[in-house]
Amino acid sequence: MRELIRINQPFLGKEEIDSAVEVLRGGILTDKSGMGPRVLDFERNFAKFVGAKHAVAMVNGTAAIHASLLSADIGLGDEVILPSFTFVGAANAVMLSGATPVFADIDRETYCLRLDSVEESLTARTKAILPTDLYGYPADLKPILQLGKEKGIVVIEDAAQAHGAMYDGKRVGSIADMTCFSFYAAKNLTTGEGGMVTTNDDEYAQTLRMVRSHGEQRPYWSVRLGANYHMPEIAAAIGLAQLKKLPSFLEKRRHNAELATEKLSMSGKLILPREDETRKHSWYVYTVRARGVNAAKRNKIVDKLWAKNIEAAVYYSTPVHSTPFYRSSNQVRRGKLPETEKASRQVFSLPVHPRLSDNDVEYVSETLRKAIA
């Protein structure tokens, strides 16, 4: 039997190990304002990679979103529009800020937030829109940013899965008011746990740095609410080594995704992921929809893949609004979410990470074709 093909897997080498060991030898593990030498270097290089003016490192992606909300002065009484078809971390960050998450529906093909559903969800209390670049595919940012501009609403992009994705020829991270990344172990670039906010706005960048450090303007002088969201030096050192490799990782992900499309395109039973002219994927995962099935049938297909040692994954079988905590919370609001409900029953994701060979991708595709035959 083949070794388990994981849905995603860190791709680490000598460079990451040497970089981490250097930090241990040097003895500087962190900095009291979260601005150690590796963190600053990682921030500079990450900002350059995405084409943003500033990058502010955080301890993880959830903290990055929470810090962004706090930096935009979002709190009690405010509403934040976001998809329910996303990772719960985004909604939790909104709850932690004290604001009300308002769940809007997604586009049938891209699984990203849909403009008309966002518009229907707007109220006088809407303070932010938080679109997710789901599976690594950018949300339709232009009309959302336009709407934000017209209404004076901040757009905070959740790009936790989208390092390297492009919108209108620009890298995600250089477009929205603030963009949040995660460097969790499964992500396109990992530091174990880690996060980053990028922005072109000087004021947001300065505020994010304070929020990351208990709202301190200088030591023991808190001028606003914050937390300890510092990224450790060892994580930044690993991130620096990973960042150098990210372009080659992305190339390999794209290669694997294109190979999967080639191998699966003959099946009329699957709807495959697509890109359009303006939006380019980071191929965090390769997500397909089984046409016309219910959740039980979809789960059977996934089980068949698991039986052949392929870690197919269902992101997200339970949309956030249907989880017990959010169902029982009276701090949330939602409109009608038919596409969210439908997608949660029909989608599943396949691995295309850079450690996979052509043979692995062919094996995954062939096994899936047999499973749905």
Ligand SMILES: Cc1ncc(COP(=O)(O)O)c(C=O)c1O
């Ligand atoms: C879409 C999305 N948002 C937010 C997060 C939160 O990031 P983290 O796990 O680093 O806190 C993740 C990652 O897990 C994610 O996939």
